[in-house]
Amino acid sequence: MKKTILVTGAAGYIGRHVVKTALDMGYSVIASDFAFKGVDERAEFCDLPIFSGDKNIYNTLGRPDVCIHLAWRDGFRHNASSHMKDLSSHVTFLNNMVSGGLPALTVMGTMHEVGYWEGAIEEDTPCNPQSQYGIAKNALRQSLMLSLKDSPCVLHWLRAYYITGDEAHGSSIFAKITQAELDGKETFPFTSGKNQYDFIDLERLSTMIVAASVQNEVNGIINVCTGKPQSLADRVEQFLRDKNYRIKLDYGAFPDRPYDSPGVWGDPAKINQILKNAHLE
Structure with a gap:
């Protein structure tokens, strides 16, 4: 059964x-x-x-x-x-x-x-x-x-x-970057990207x-x-390459939030x- x-x-x-x-x-x-x-x-x-x-x-x-x-x-x-x-x-x-x-x-x-x-x-x-x-x-x-x-x-x-994945139905940073790319934006405001996540x-x-x-x-x-922790910058840059997106990350446009862990x-x-x-x- x-x-x-x-x-x-x-x-x-x-x-x-x-x-x-x-x-x-x-x-x-x-x-x-x-x-x-x-x-x-x-x-x-x-x-x-x-x-x-x-x-x-x-x-x-x-x-x-x-x-x-x-x-x-x-x-x-x-x-x-x-x-x-x-x-x-x-x-x-x-x-x-x-x-x-x-x-x-x-x-x-x-x-x-x-x-x-x-x-x-x-x-x-x-x-x-x-x-x-x-x-x-x-x-x-x-x-x-x-x-x-x-x-x-x-x-x-x-x-x-x-x-990650299925960006059309999500609200993650990947979904937001996808929308910015579709809107023809040249840059995407970003943090330092150094924090590491799973x-x-x-x-x-x-x-x-x-x-x-x-x-x-x-x-x-x-x-x-x-x-396996990976820095946000590495993961997003990989995402841009995988999707062949032309948009570039504007590092440091947003400050890193004090309550975000450097690695989790x-x-x-x-x-x-x-x-x-x-x-x-």
Whole structure:
């Protein structure tokens, strides 16, 4: 019997890619969202409101084997008021799924739970989030880890870092540079570019998300990342070359922000083990 995976936020920046990857890997997918533009049509589409508070939501959504919870508003607006407003809706939905009998739950986390940090982020790195987005995600993680402690439901909390790819649907610096290139701009205002981050392409990230979600040997907080820091300048210059863009970076146009770490990346030991076990290295 092939597993059925419910993907919430299926039409989002990450969601569309996760749906396609899961289908390509042979799983059945229930895609949950408000609309389904760009979502792989092999999936079963479901527009039922997941934040209705329905205690029977697990049965209503078709009793999937795995839930990959990607649904989140304003992910690119880190201090939007919606992050804290929506928090209890996420908690209610996920706890109702678990109490209904969900065997495995994956929730998308973020490096922004940690706040300022220099060096490698590990699963037990202390968290002191500095944005409403980070605070809400961190609170959701703490709540779930407490409520699922004695539950048969397996929890995977996947902590993502800097995501590249699919610029047309993102709001990253890469998306902004793409727009500036399309607008015919000659230069793009930039910082010093010296800070180092953990960049991962969306396709590779999607493989990691699905691979981590369908296994239960490696659980808890899992960094979905490369573990290889790269300076922002190097990564963006590489992006410009890959795309054959003519636009040039105007280094130093923006000052480096005092709260940006000179270097931060994820410890990939757990995800590397998962990929190795699944022969997806």
